[in-house]
Amino acid sequence: MTRAAIIVCWVMAIGLALFLIIPLLVIAAASFSPTPVFDLPLTGASTRWYGRIGRLDGFWPSLLLSLQIALLSTVISLVCGTLAAIAIARGKLPGAGIFATALVSPLMMPGLVLGIALLQGFRAVGFTAPWATLLVAHLVITLPYVARTMISGLARFDFTLIEAARTLGCSYPGSVLRVMVPALAPSFLIAGIFSFLASFDNYPVSIFLADVRTKTLPIRMLQYIEEAPDPTLAALSTLILAGTVILLFVSDRVVGLHRMAGTSD
Amino acid sequence: MTEAALSAPVAAPAVDRERLTAVGFVLPSFVIIAGVFALPLMLLLGVSFVDANGLTIANYKRLLGTPYYLWVIWNSLRLGLLTTIIAFLISYPAAFALARARGPLRSVLLATLFLPLAASVIVKAFAWTILLRSDGIVNETLMALGIIEDPIRMIFTETALIVGAVNIFLPFMILPIYAIVAQLDSRYAEAAATLGASPVVTFFRVILPLTLPGIIAGVALVFSLSVSAYVVPTLLIGEKYPTLATTIAKAYLLAREPGFGAAAGVVLLAIAIAVVALSARLSREPK
Amino acid sequence: MSESSPHLVVRGVSKRYGPTTVLDHIDLTIRRGELVTLLGPSGCGKTTLLRAIAGLAQPDTGKVELAGRDITHVPPHKRNVGVVFQSYALFPHLTVAGNVAFGLKVRGMARREIDVAVDRALSLVKLGHLASRRISALSGGQQQRVALARAIAVEPDVLLFDEALSALDRKLREEMQVELRRLLQEVKATAIFVTHDQDEALTMSDRVAVMNKGRIEQLAEPRELYLRPASLFALNFVGLSTRISGTVLSADNGKVDVETKVGRLSALGNFQAGSPVIVAARPEQLRIGGEDETNSASGRVRSVVFQGSRTLVEVDAGAGESLLAELSGRDGAIPGVHDEIRLSWPVAETFAFPMEAQA
Numbered sequence A: 001m002t003r004a005a006i007i008v009c010w011v012m013a014i015g016l017a018l019f020l021i022i023p024l025l026v027i028a029a030a031s032f033s034p035t036p037v038f039d040l041p042l043t044g045a046s047t048r049w050y051g052r053i054g055r056l057d058g059f060w061p062s063l064l065l066s067l068q069i070a071l072l073s074t075v076i077s078l079v080c081g082t083l084a085a086i087a088i089a090r091g092k093l094p095g096a097g098i099f100a101t102a103l104v105s106p107l108m109m110p111g112l113v114l115g116i117a118l119l120q121g122f123r124a125v126g127f128t129a130p131w132a133t134l135l136v137a138h139l140v141i142t143l144p145y146v147a148r149t150m151i152s153g154l155a156r157f158d159f160t161l162i163e164a165a166r167t168l169g170c171s172y173p174g175s176v177l178r179v180m181v182p183a184l185a186p187s188f189l190i191a192g193i194f195s196f197l198a199s200f201d202n203y204p205v206s207i208f209l210a211d212v213r214t215k216t217l218p219i220r221m222l223q224y225i226e227e228a229p230d231p232t233l234a235a236l237s238t239l240i241l242a243g244t245v246i247l248l249f250v251s252d253r254v255v256g257l258h259r260m261a262g263t264s265d
Numbered sequence B: 001m002t003e004a005a006l007s008a009p010v011a012a013p014a015v016d017r018e019r020l021t022a023v024g025f026v027l028p029s030f031v032i033i034a035g036v037f038a039l040p041l042m043l044l045l046g047v048s049f050v051d052a053n054g055l056t057i058a059n060y061k062r063l064l065g066t067p068y069y070l071w072v073i074w075n076s077l078r079l080g081l082l083t084t085i086i087a088f089l090i091s092y093p094a095a096f097a098l099a100r101a102r103g104p105l106r107s108v109l110l111a112t113l114f115l116p117l118a119a120s121v122i123v124k125a126f127a128w129t130i131l132l133r134s135d136g137i138v139n140e141t142l143m144a145l146g147i148i149e150d151p152i153r154m155i156f157t158e159t160a161l162i163v164g165a166v167n168i169f170l171p172f173m174i175l176p177i178y179a180i181v182a183q184l185d186s187r188y189a190e191a192a193a194t195l196g197a198s199p200v201v202t203f204f205r206v207i208l209p210l211t212l213p214g215i216i217a218g219v220a221l222v223f224s225l226s227v228s229a230y231v232v233p234t235l236l237i238g239e240k241y242p243t244l245a246t247t248i249a250k251a252y253l254l255a256r257e258p259g260f261g262a263a264a265g266v267v268l269l270a271i272a273i274a275v276v277a278l279s280a281r282l283s284r285e286p287k
Numbered sequence C: 001m002s003e004s005s006p007h008l009v010v011r012g013v014s015k016r017y018g019p020t021t022v023l024d025h026i027d028l029t030i031r032r033g034e035l036v037t038l039l040g041p042s043g044c045g046k047t048t049l050l051r052a053i054a055g056l057a058q059p060d061t062g063k064v065e066l067a068g069r070d071i072t073h074v075p076p077h078k079r080n081v082g083v084v085f086q087s088y089a090l091f092p093h094l095t096v097a098g099n100v101a102f103g104l105k106v107r108g109m110a111r112r113e114i115d116v117a118v119d120r121a122l123s124l125v126k127l128g129h130l131a132s133r134r135i136s137a138l139s140g141g142q143q144q145r146v147a148l149a150r151a152i153a154v155e156p157d158v159l160l161f162d163e164a165l166s167a168l169d170r171k172l173r174e175e176m177q178v179e180l181r182r183l184l185q186e187v188k189a190t191a192i193f194v195t196h197d198q199d200e201a202l203t204m205s206d207r208v209a210v211m212n213k214g215r216i217e218q219l220a221e222p223r224e225l226y227l228r229p230a231s232l233f234a235l236n237f238v239g240l241s242t243r244i245s246g247t248v249l250s251a252d253n254g255k256v257d258v259e260t261k262v263g264r265l266s267a268l269g270n271f272q273a274g275s276p277v278i279v280a281a282r283p284e285q286l287r288i289g290g291e292d293e294t295n296s297a298s299g300r301v302r303s304v305v306f307q308g309s310r311t312l313v314e315v316d317a318g319a320g321e322s323l324l325a326e327l328s329g330r331d332g333a334i335p336g337v338h339d340e341i342r343l344s345w346p347v348a349e350t351f352a353f354p355m356e357a358q359a
Helices: A001-031 A048-055 A059-090 A097-107 A111-124 A132-153 A160-168 A172-200 A217-227 A233-256 A257-263 B002-047 B058-064 B068-098 B103-118 B121-132 B137-144 B158-183 B188-192 B199-225 B230-235 B244-253 B258-284 C047-052 C096-106 C113-123 C140-153 C169-185 C197-204 C222-227 C232-237
Strands: C006-017 C020-031 C035-039 C061-066 C081-084 C159-163 C190-193 C207-210 C216-222 C242-252 C255-260 C263-268 C276-281 C294-306 C308-317 C322-328 C340-346 C353-354
Touching: A001 B103, A001 B121, A001 B158, A048 A059, A048 A233, A048 C081, A048 C113, A059 A097, A059 A132, A059 A172, A097 A132, A097 B258, A111 B258, A111 C242, A132 A172, A132 B002, A160 A172, A160 C081, A172 A217, A172 A233, A172 A257, A172 B103, A172 C096, A217 A233, A217 B121, A233 B058, A233 B103, A233 B121, B058 B068, B058 B258, B068 B244, B068 B258, B103 B158, B121 B137, B121 B158, B121 B230, B121 C353, B137 C308, B158 B199, B158 B230, B188 B199, B188 C113, B199 B258, B199 C222, B230 B244, B230 C035, B230 C081, B244 B258, C006 C047, C006 C308, C020 C047, C020 C216, C035 C169, C035 C197, C047 C061, C047 C081, C081 C140, C081 C353, C096 C113, C096 C140, C096 C232, C140 C169, C140 C222, C140 C322, C169 C197, C190 C197, C190 C232, C197 C222, C197 C232, C207 C232, C216 C222, C216 C232, C232 C276, C232 C353, C242 C263, C242 C340, C255 C276, C255 C294, C255 C322, C263 C276, C263 C294, C294 C322
Parallel strands: C035 C190, C035 C207, C081 C159, C159 C190
Antiparallel strands: C006 C020, C006 C061, C207 C216, C242 C255, C242 C276, C255 C263, C263 C353, C276 C353, C294 C308, C294 C340, C308 C322
16 A cells, blocks of 8 residues: 555544544533533533432333343343354255345344334234333344354354364263353354344334333433433433443453454444 | 165154254244244335225325425435445545554554444434534534634534434444455555556555455445434434434324335335345455 | 274164265274274265264164274263364363363363373373463464374273374374374374375274275275285275276186286286276386286386386376386386386286276
């Protein structure tokens, strides 16, 4: 590459990094605003907004609901998606390639369209309990993340390792536990974190399945923002960001961000 | 042939058992994808052909026959196109720098990609509403620098929408491109140079074709995400920039016109499927 | 149990995958401490036989006995075998020592004994200094040694090597062949190697089983295999040879006279007059010049290839037949290309094989 091109590349990369990170820094700064109008805490910081998060209308039930749905749908998807990925990777399944494509296809489909389709579908079969419909719907949100990560993880897994463990004295289930699980643990972690975040943050699907009493946190937050934005929301956003940072930090310790860049394409 | 036919049943049970296990393994996922994804989408297609009077194509006539809704569709496509083009122009060179970065610098750069990727869309969109308010940070900074005298209106403009959309979908563009660029063997460029190619020729004849799979993946992903974005236009521009997504939401949540909303959904779905099909076709073609 | 009593017995083992017969009634008996190679082209069933012994493939019929115990239906983890896989199959999440200790840990051995056994296994393969390394930090040759140490550490009744040296480059492979044989003899291991490399088979084994199409064509010591191949396939697969097709004129007591396009030749073999046969001899048996009581043929030298201690001379004998002679430096003058020469070789080193068994 010529020198000019290299300089352009670096300028773009640094600019891109700043552009991506600044909104997140601003929202964290605004959460310490001394006044109710998102001043940056240049003249003095206040933590009082954090204390008010819990008093937001309907906050706790929404947080609980979002955590429940995200955790449960992630766990179910991890089990189903991993099993499917194993069958696809072993190559004993006719039409495995087509099925693998079908499994990840919801990732490319507009969430809103999935939302209304599920609303119609659930209504058609008389399945209207909001909590349960949300959980089932979020399986379609989380499963593609798990399937994509586990299929690419298993594609790198050498099934001879299981045979090696068996000849060394491990039973078949023991071999899976001692060899396959540790080897796939990084993929499992990445799949779990990203599917949890996808579910926890989902708005376009949930909005059609929620009712007045059953609202996920993103629905609640959008409502707060449209009704009366104040630094309390910045504080809540900052806490959610902090949680995300912790999750990413843990996965970086265990897996390495570079590896995640390779698998989340 | 006869011997083969006779002997086949002998080995059949073992093969059958393996296949049966495989089918059992994919069954739960199959049920989810078929029952909670494929079937509802087909039902939606059916609903889009129905109104109060029964079977009809009135929903599509309304959507594709009135100038207002054609403008709405154009708004969606415009949002998708502008976001994709700008995100690509930033991401492509940046991916090369990222691929050259080593050590702590690379970790920092990757972190600035992954954190926004993992961060909540609503949080990021909310951040832009704070940034772009007339008493917001961007205006205050510009005024402090003496670039402008009075605050300019930024929130609820198309600029705000595109800036926010690019910001939110950018990681989906750079990561697939980076994944390809990072694997790019620098010897290709060296080989091209020894064969007499100028840097410009090397770029267009060697680098660009080799990185095309990453570009296709990133473009397809960012376009299909931004064309159907809902949270971003709702918070950053609102009523005056109606898109297919906001039209769908309105038809279902306010107007109670499921048939019309479904038709809008089908059009949006068709755009998404077209993008996926096109990208699959492009990345299959040997270049 | 005495040294010569059967240690591993494979009896009538067959295996089919769909319409394909991979193993066709295999019988194989191996003595304690013996090193045996299964040699053959890909698809001959050698790996499937190895997997059947390891318990990784279930035979359709037949029995496998190891150390006096019928293991036909015993799962792999209770067979006490050690396998070195082609890809090595080292556990990437464990260190070198962790890999070697794996089999001992699952056997419930005490921690201290494990440490001792791991040290011993690693020092056997000269890798004691790398015990705490990650697998990904090792070279191919080092990984191969770790895989060996891991298999040896559990003191298996039989060690099984599935193309274990094929991933190494040539020089390293030849060194490993010699070292591995010495090491296995040192620990008095019984071992089976699977390979398609004839040099590896001849170097490493006490006996070689040449396999073709799911059958063992010949089971013999390397020397006998080379000097007295039992079939045309065995002749072709191991070493070079001169082969001439012809028809049996007369047969007499294990000896036949054969009419060929290069003249009348005599060979060892039992055939009826009129049978189509291939007459073959090893190239080092061919000498320049004609003598009585020998087979001989003449032709024009097509190529001369110098290979250090020997020179290979290919002679066009006309009518589409060619002769291959291996001449050592001491044999005097090496002919030049296009020279007309006559080659002769002893009848006792000439074999006849049935034509239809062409490999």
